Structures are given as C-alpha cells and as structure tokens.
Amino acid sequence: MNQPLVYHNWSSGGGSGVLNFQSSLTGSFYGTYDLHVESPLSLTSNASYFSVSWKKNTTSQSWIFHHILKASPNYPWLTLYLRADTMSGISGGYPWDTCGMMQQMHRLSFLFCDFVPDMQVPVSPNFTVIITLDVIQIGGPQSQFDLIDIGGCWKNNGGTCDGDIDSDVTRYVEMIINPQTPSWCRPDSLDLCPPYHVSINGTKIYREDTTGFPFSAYHLYCSPPNAAYAESPAMACDPYSNPQAQEIVQLLPHPEWAIHGYPTKQGDGWVGDFCTWTLDVGGLSNCLYFYQVP
Template sequence: MLLHKVTEEDNKLGIGKSFPGLTKPALNNVDLYAAEKELYLGSKCQVDDNPNPWQFWMIMLKSGNMDTHAGKCPKNGHKIGPFDPPSEFPCFGKGCMNQPLIYHNYTTLQGTTLKGSFYGTWDLNAGSSRDSANMNTSFYSVTWQKELGKGSWIFHHVIRTSTKYPWLMLYLRSDATSGFSGGYHYQTRGMSKIIPESPNFKVRFTLNVIQGGGPHSQFYLMDMGSCWKNNGKPCDGNVTSDVTR
C-alpha cells in the first residue's frame, strides 16, 4: 500500500490558511508563509536516520526573466525603486516574472515500480498542452521512478525555452536537512543528512542524455549551492552581506 504523507490539501495551502506550527506573522505574509510551509511539509516527509533525519529531493524551477521596472527586485543586495533591466535578464513586459503552470501526477505503484511526474509551461496561454511540435512554447517535465526494495531513484528532466522565456532553469537538489541553502536566506529541508564541507566530500551521479534539445534546451546538473560571508562568519540571512552561489 502506498501512503502519501503530503496530501493535495497540504499542497494547496496558501496565505490565510493555518497549519500546525505556523507563526502568526507568517499567516498573511507570502514570503514568511512559503518558508514555513516548506518546513511543515518537510516534517511530514521526515524519515529518522543517523546522524540526522532526511526529508526529500528538491526539484526547483526558475526563470531568468526579471521585471526591474516593477521595483520589487533588489540591486546588489539593496532594495531600490524601478531601474532599467540589465542585458542578461530579459523581460517581455508586465507579467514576465510569472510562476509556471504545473500539472502533477502523484506517485503511484505500478507493478513493482514507484512512478510519478509533473510538467507544465511558463507560457500561460498554452494551457496543459504537451505538444512537442510547438517549439516556441516553454515546457518542462520531471519524472521519477524507483524499483521497490532495490536500486536508486531515477529522475528524467526535460526543459525547453521560448521567445518570451529564453532563460529557464530546472534543478535537482539534495539540500541539507537543516541550515541555509545556497541562494536562499532561510532554512530549507532536503535529502542530505549533513552539510558537506569542502574539500572533504564527493558527489557521484550518473547522467544519461537521451536526446539533445538543440538551441532551446538547457539543464543544470548537479546543482551545488553554498553560502558564505567575506569576513569568514556563517550566513545569517542578511542579504547585504551573505554571498550565495
């Protein structure tokens, strides 16, 4: 029997909706809510182990579009008003920083294999079409599978850019169980039981490129992020002095 510890109701939690452990300031603050929801989902998925528990693999979608005229993006760590976009961050106009559509196929047990996936697009007028012939529609797909009782999880990633979304990112992350993630100034949850410290760790993975995607194909494997301060102190969430890569 396959038990989903995170339900559809959990996934649809949004600001204004309470859940166990949610702090009062976060209830109607989208930034605080997102971080605390991640901790909550991590607690539901947690598996006890030594030396620490672990939670889940992280699959992250990002877009390089940045609407600097909206006045919502910091510049060099400082919050400022609208400014002209730099050439490396494209934006087709208002709404260019939208979240992608996502369609989720929950993991099911098919014979002796666990399988699941999700897919979608940043082009909001494209609906749920998976038509590969429409090469000017952005598209991503992630599938995962594992044989019961043996082997490792296998992830299959597909990503395609479009004219409106020329820089897209699809990451497979093994975040630490606790601590700041590279690029993010809040605690996250993940698969790794300890925080690796350079140079005393190794990463082993197998990459099989099934089909090249041409000029519309991009991928980021493996994603290895870190956070530090130039004065040698640990990161503390201060965006003006934390360095994340």
Template sequence: MKQMALIHTVINLLLMVHGDVSSSSSAVGDPEMKRDGLRVAFEAWNFCNEVGLEAPHMGSPRAADCFDVSTSGYSLAHKVSDSDNNLGIGKSKQGVISEAALHNPDLYAVEKELYLGSLCQVSDEPNPWSFWMVMLKNGNYDTKSGLCPQNGRKIPPFDQPGKFPCFGTGCMNQPVLNHGKTQLLSDGYTMRGWFNGTYDVDADGVSYYEVVWEKRVGVGGWVFKHKLKTSSKYPWLMLYLRADATKGFSGGYHYDTRGMLKTLPESPKFKVRLTVDIKQGGGPKSQFYLLDIGSCWKNNGEPCDGDVTTDVTRYSEMIINPETELWCNPKTLHNCPPYHTFRNGTRVHRTDSQRFPYEAYHVYCAPGNAEHLELPVGTCDPFSNPQAQEILQLLPHPVWGEYGYPTRRGDGWVGDPRTWELDVGALSSRLYFYQDPGTTPARRIWTSVDVGTEIYKDEGAVAEWHLSDFNVLIT
C-alpha cells in the same frame, strides 16, 4: 596463524572488490535512489528566487509526492493529499500558514515547503530528511516590477536595459503545474509518477517542462527522466534535481528549506556518485551541469545568517555541453579566476599564459558586494539571487581528471551515458572563491548538490536527460 593470515587475505580481497564501506557514509537520506518509498517535491522560482505572483488556479508553486510501499500486495500509502498540494495565498491552514504569509506569495511558499517537508519527513541518523527537490526557474526579469533586489538591497523599478528577457508585464509569472501522483502500473510492480507543465499560461504548452520518475518495487533504483523546452516568451529556463539541506539555507535561498541532505558535505571530504544519460543537449546555450554545488558564506568567511546585504551565495558548476564557448582566455582575464590551484598545491596566476589552464574555465564572476577585488574582474548578475553571488563555471579539462571529472569536451554528452564518481570535496577545496584579506578562511560547507540544465536565452531549445544512482558520500 595460517588461519589468521587467510582471513586477512580474504578481507583485503573483499575491500579491493567492494571498497572500504566503513570509510564513507551517505549524506543523503535515499542513497543511490534505491528506496521504494519515494520522497520527491517540486518548487518553482522567478528570476530572483522568489514567487512574486502565483499562477492562476495553481496555488503556491510547491508540491510533493511522498509515499511508503506496503509489502502486502504492493500498495502505495501516500503522505501528501491533493488539498495539501493545492494550498495557495488566501487559503488558511491552522498551525501551518501564519497570518503574515496568508496573502504574501513569497512567505506562503516558504511555509508551505516546511509543511510538505513535515508530511514527508523520514526519521534517520544523524538527522531526519524530507525529499529530493525538482527545481524549476524562469529567467525572465521585468526590471519595472521592483521585485528583485540588487546584491541583496531593495531598489526601485528601473527601465529594461535589454539585458534580460521579458515580453512585458507578467513575464515573471509562475508555471502551470500538473501532477501525476505515483501509482503502481498494471504489471503490479512498476511505480511511476510525474510533474509537468508550461510557463505559457495563455498558450498550449509552447514552453514545457517534465520530470517522470519510475522504479520497479524491490529492484534497482529510481530513474528520473527530465525534459525542458524554451519558447520565444520564455527563452531562459532552468530545471534541476537537487539534494538540499534538510534545514537551514539551501544554496540560493535566505530562509529555512527542506531537502535530502541529512549531513552537510564539507570540503575536502566528500564525493558524489551519479549516472547521467543525456538524450538531447538543449542547443549551444544549454549550460548542462554534470554537477552544481551551492553554499553561502560572507566575504569575511563567516557563515551566512540571513542578512541578504552581507550574505553571498557561492556556486561551482561543471558544464559538460561541448558547444559551450571559452569565455576565459588570456585576452579576457576578467572572465577567469585570479589563480588556479593544481591538486599538488601549486598555484598559478591567470597572467601566467604558459601554465594557467584557461580552457578549464568557462567563466568566473565575483560578488558584487566584495570590496577588495583583483582587477580586471567581472561581477555576477546582482539581481538573480536574494543576495550577492559568486559563480565559478568549469569545463572538461585534463586538470580535473584527478578528481574523476570529464577531461575532454564531449565526455558524458549525448550518446555517451556514464556513471561518475566525482571527488567533489577535494576539487572544491582548491577552487578560488573571494574572501576579504586577512580573514579566517571560510568552512566550505555545501547546502545543495544538484544536476540539470540552464538554457540561457535560446528560443525553442529542447533538453532531455535521465538521472539515477545519485549519492553524496562523506569520506
């Protein structure tokens, strides 16, 4: 009996130090980015999450860098060739690119991503997975182009009202993409690769993006080093590292995608661990997301099915730039969600100026196709996703502290690198999202988890950050 008691004591001490490993499992194929054989891909989008037009001589804006590491002499066995990455409209590939996609840039990118995913795929339980995704997006919108639907419905071209940046015809172009395929450096142990380029195809890198990944064989994990710079022609740019669904719709898309999430996290039972080191913030308009989660369900609570007229993208984003303005306040209730739910279940309406935590929210916007909205309300931009969208942007505040999120403005910002453990599932289960009255509450299943910044209409801004140890845990 004494021996049994001693064993139980040792087990309890181990659990106190290391945690109960049996109580959680990783949702990503590469937990904490520690796998030597990296899987990383690149995708670029125009304003409405499509391609529109490929950049000259760049092919379709999809690429991948995937390899395994041989333990005999530490050599890298790459899975994706340069010709694979260079595929673009007009280039056929038997069994990969359909006739319908051959001359359609939007469809071509979708089929190319599926092909790259098949080259990079890793067998695993409960599902195979493909890659981390570097996502780059251009916020320019030429309203005369007719390229973007309005809340999922096609509309004819219309005059530029001045709301969206655009220097004229061609402002929604795709970027130049340069790729440094991962290689072993001269020390024989350090692996490094990169993507970089510019949207200013007629100038020498006025706008700029870069993602460099680096790791020592058998030691630690990958560090992803990001940099993003806007220009006068491209003042609204976004750069994220995403863990997306391995199949089905990722957040913001209406077609089959490939990613890192072999298990889809569902509220309230998941957490996210990550280390973020912000070197440059990107100025006052940099909406740096410590975490951005995205999903899709209809206003009646049903899962999305690809009907962009009734599907709705849902986003929750924690912005940690301390210069972010407080758009939600008692005088601008249309920028606030109708109510806030505390962790203990207490619900407070936004008109309760004594108890509602206005400073915990940057802005809320409702789906443009919702039919029973509580007034006053602001609706989300109807053009920047293939379907209507709903966005809830959070700011550091004590009410989020119980979930492990930053509680003060400046937490985790420049000069304050941190490793975070965020109870994203519990928090996201209590956030307000619109739903039609009398309908069954939607299952909040998140198909994208990402980190990065959206520099919102600011010329010459520079953001730089390092991301590592990224993991999504099902609890």
C-alpha cells in the same frame, strides 16, 4: 517574471506499507511559463515546457530521473535544477525553507534499509557523488548542461549565512559538458577567470601566467557583487538572477579535473556517451578559488 503553471502527478508505488522502499515508486511534475497555454499542455506546443519524472530502481534501490526543458520565444532562458539539500532552513536567499532532503533520506534509509546508524550527511572535502548520466537530446550550442551543480552559502568574511541578503553570498560550482560551450576565460579576458588555479600537484598558478594557467579548463568566473576587495580585473556576477549576491565558477572538461573523476575532454558525458561517474565533489570544490575578504 511570473510563476509558471505546474501540474503534479503525485508519487505512487506498489507493495504494502506507506513507504515501501522495496516497491516501485513513480511520479512527475510538468508545466510552462507561458500562461496563455491551455490544457492539455504538451512538449510539441510552441510554448515553454519543463518536466521531471522519477522512479525507483527496485534492483539497485537508486533513483532514476528524467528531465525535459524547452524554451520559447517569450522565455528563451530557462534553467531546470534537481536539488538535494544537505541542510534545512534558509537556502541561498530564496524565499522558502529547504527541507534537508539528504538528512531526511538518510533517516528513511536507516529506517527501511538497515544502513549503518552513524552515517552522516556529506561535508566537503569528504563528499563523493555517484551518478549515471544519459543525455538523450540537446537544443543546440546555447544549451548548457551541468554534470553536477554544487551550491553553498557563506558570507565574504567566512561567517555563516543568516538570511541577510546584503551580506550573504551563494557560491556555485558548475561543470558544463556541452562540447559547444566555449571558454570565455582567456588571456585577453582575465576578468572572466578566477585569480588563480590550483594544479594537480597543489601549486597555485595565477591567471597572469598566460603560459601556465589552464584557461580552457574554465568557462567563466564571476565575483560576488558585494566583494569589497575583488582582485582586479574583476567581473561581478549577475545581480538579478538570484535574490542575493552570488559567486559562480563554471568549469569545462579538462585533464586538470581528472584527479576528481570529472570529464577530461570535450564530448565526455554528452549525447551518445552514456556513463556512470564517481565524482569527488568535495575534493574539487575544496581546491577552487572563492572570494574572501583579505
């Protein structure tokens, strides 16, 4: 797949000083994967299009991001992520270093906003995210939208990732809030379910328990392709959409996730349901199944 055309409107702001956190700050980038498109590129063209713009909320000192993503006949399957990394260096097998944005923002926040000096980058299970979401328009039943995407990397033996793409595994947790996205995890498709679910009271419910397992809480689960002892039946994750092996847990709104502040029913957080969520991201990720060698 070719690299896209990307156009960057560099961040700019008012106020004095190189980084004035009390001032407005705006910027954006946009582009397309259809390389034949000539400038000026627009959302109304027949080509793929993506755009991310940002601005500083000078009242709350938080950030407002606006995302647009449109597929095209040549590129019908596209994904747009807004990432905030807690680490620097190798990140999930991708051929570039991450900058540790959350660490950098912590240092800048302390420098400019007089935050407490012992503030630490969040680590599961003590990791809460507050996000205000307004889904304005969607592209139909095939459009997936993650309320939040959690990504991490560790080897199947629990070791730290070191850049070895044969043994590193990127792990993802995603909650899809498009109410038209069905549950592929079903009693007749156990290979698309995690081996067990941890209930609100901490009890493990195995997927073979077809009356107790909350199938509708999951869209799908897939195990790492390099999992030597994956529990049968198992479906390995797509080996082509990531430079290294990956493990994916995709959730759907369900009462089981209420204890962590996540949506509990289809339609929560979708078009017309403008909402601010306080998500116990660490608590959620800490109770989900992830593959490890026996």
